[in-house]
Amino acid sequence: MTNQSNSTKNSILTFGYGNRKDYDAFLSYIEEFNIAYVIDVRLSPRAWTRRWYGCAIEELCASKNIRYISKASLGNISGSHYWIPPKKDEVEESLLEVAEVLETGNVLLLCAEMDSSRCHRTEVANKLQKITSAPIKHLK
Template sequence: MERRKILIATKTYPSISTKYQETVCTAGVLLDDDEKSVQWIDYWDILPTITKNVILKLDWFQEFKMKIKDIAKIRCILTFGYGNRKDYDAFLEYLLKFNVECVVDVRMVPRAWSRKWYGDKIKIFCELNNIEYISKTALGNTSGKENWIPINQEEADKALHEIAQIAQMGNVLLLCAEMNPNRCHRKEVADCLGNLLSIPVKHLE
């Protein structure tokens, strides 16, 4: 019988079941053989609270207790601004440290003072490190300041929900130009995603 590893994140309050008397929805992160997150998954447990003869049918699951720091490590919205950096050293360090699955470029125009930070160059760099790169110009900012005013609110909302779907699979890093997150619209974008998914936001500098 196939066995899989799931890092349990949450369980719901028990529900009445006509077949098993009580069940509870359980959710967590499916892990591969190297214990890296693969996808968010949920399933139903059978609760042995009514009779001792009822057994949890979880033969193919191996449960792990999840600490708060583990949750933050596996599912978290990250942000990073390259600023005046001339190389990818700090960028790559963060990508590896936080197991980033996808880099989302939130610049309205994916260009920079250095060709190195152009979207196409970042995409090549990310792919060399087995990390997905996506440019979401709909999440760009027209205000010229830290307050976020998207080009089109409807398109921005659509982009947020698309990134939220990706973020359920693993850590996402929002990339922009300004090094200080308090002076960049990505902070507001990250907060919107964090609220959508009820997961923490961490700004990397």
């Protein structure tokens, strides 16, 4: 991994779509924070509405020149905000892959739970920060 200068440190942002019926907030954050990558940390990139399915988000991201990456290995099988990854032996490798991506642009960790304090993505972001020392911002 290449070292970044502190003046160009990229950020880890997190976003939960919750029960949003449209992409307005999501797209606003993508633009405001110059998001280069959307990292989907859901175990299964599906939702109660097809709008938030991984394939739909990937298509939306592509239309905005943003890379969508599904990282089910960073998903959660606990059913709560306590993070229990599906395959613990894949977590470190996945975090390192996201850390490499973070070197080239801001990343947004995407999950379903709107409240970051009730979502495992906060723990994923914290572990990623330990690897990269990148700042974290939880979006609402």
